[in-house]
Amino acid sequence: MVKALFKVAWYDSIINMTHWTLSGPRRPQTSTQPIVDFSHPSFLMITTSQIPSSEITPKHIYLSRRKFLRGAGLAASAAALAACGVPAATPPPDPTPTAVSSGEVAPPQTGATTDELGDPLTPYDAVTNYNNYYEFTTDKEGVARLAKDFPTSPWQIEVGGLVNKPGVYDLDDLAKFPQEERIYRLRCVEAWSMVIPWIGFPLAELLKKVEPTSKAKYVRFQAIYDPEKLPGQKTRWYNWPYVEGLRLDEAMHPLTILATGLYGEPMPPQNGAPVRLVVPWKYGFKSIKAVVKIDLVEEQPVSLWMAAAPNEYGFYANVNPDVPHPRWSQRTERRIGELKRRRTLPFNGYAEQVAHLYEGMDLKVYF
């Protein structure tokens, strides 16, 4: 059922796209003016879309979309698709779940329906059933099933290295950090993308607690290693455990979060439960899942993907349409649920917030 609903969303987007190709103008992406309060650290928690719906979706398409739905006998999912055509002005959209929900499961809650650029959230079902998580399997659709019973509690993160106050944090400790919702675009290096409402807290909060010493230059993250529970780790093809790294200033950036949930729910195991990194301006593989160890270090860590293919995956892995990849187009991407490719934005659309971190660096060299 869930799948059927999403399918409707997909075919629906075909209808939408076909209309566009027939009737001219593309969706005006640059002209939309999100009103965002950058002075507040939670400026990405956009709960009110400021874009008139007429700019997002031409009315006839919005209507035909509804007709299509009714025709399909799936009126129940109208709310689900409101994510694409929500009449947005005032008052703020009611907290109708924007994810596709089956009706059997309690619908996930989120306060927002779009990201700050006005793009709709990717349905919950897609977010939780299309995962790159090689510790389970390389089959993106197979992860959810295999991860279903993965035990995520009790759990501990060991934070140490070049810090004054090393410590072990369990789930209760992590829950004490003020949790907030962040609507982020996730851009996979495989040229697909999603918009996901994460729940989490800035990594900086945790790092401040452990007090990095002046020698600390980088942060090294390590994911769980347990081949008994993570069948994918039995293959020797990859150098398990998964390791990732950030420069200290990247790790301290307010956009960088440790996520503990999505769509208002605890993190599903297939998305990296109980706690994962989310760095929205970098390719998805930087956002390591199921973190058990965080170390502050002096030398640049070697990530799993750097070790696997150094010419393809650099340490920085900032989303950059100007740095080609031998396999996937980095100029364009497919937003899950859409038919047409979109242009990929520098730093995944977060250039304004993060470009200064790389001032004076040749990003084609430090890719």
Add this chain to the structure above:
Amino acid sequence: MFRFTRFQLAVHAAALAPLVALIWDIALGNLSVNPIQDITFRTGKAAMVLLVAALAVTPLNTVFGFRQGLRVRRALGLYAFFYAAIHLFVYVVVDYGLDFYLIWLELAEKRYVLVGFAAFLVLLLLALTSTRGWQRRLGKTWKKLHRWIYVAAVLVMLHYAWVQKSDIRQPLAFSALLILLLILRIPRIRRTITRLRSRRASKTEDKGPAFSKI
């Protein structure tokens, strides 16, 4: 005119099965949330497997004396081309929405697209000249021309290996199979095998009723 043996029917059914399964899965929404990529993968895989199958026909005859296979060799090659054509169509029309500038950039930049495209051009040429008429018209050249299928197959294996993210065990397995099939075509090896086979065949005949020799 169209009389098929049971074997031929089975081959046609098997060659069309991936298409039927694909249409079925599209209709029922069984594809992933990234359906275009799924279609690309599945049509590419079918094209590749059928190409290898077409190249297996002659060696199967050499080694096992499987003559029936020869009757489906051309069909297998055409099916391979057919799936490759869908594969390319999906890429150009559905995935890239006929944005030829973007496609050009990809072609110039990505070696896997380049070799895939080259392989497709070869398959196209061979498919166009696969008819009896062209066979007659081209005479000896036809045979030479159709040897390019080996080049196409090697390019496809490169394409297949290069589109993988990291784990190339499957492309390696298919490449190994292809290499084996190509080795079995080397004239000297082929002649040796044929000789061995006919000797063994005559030996088993020797074991016939003793009186027949008298």
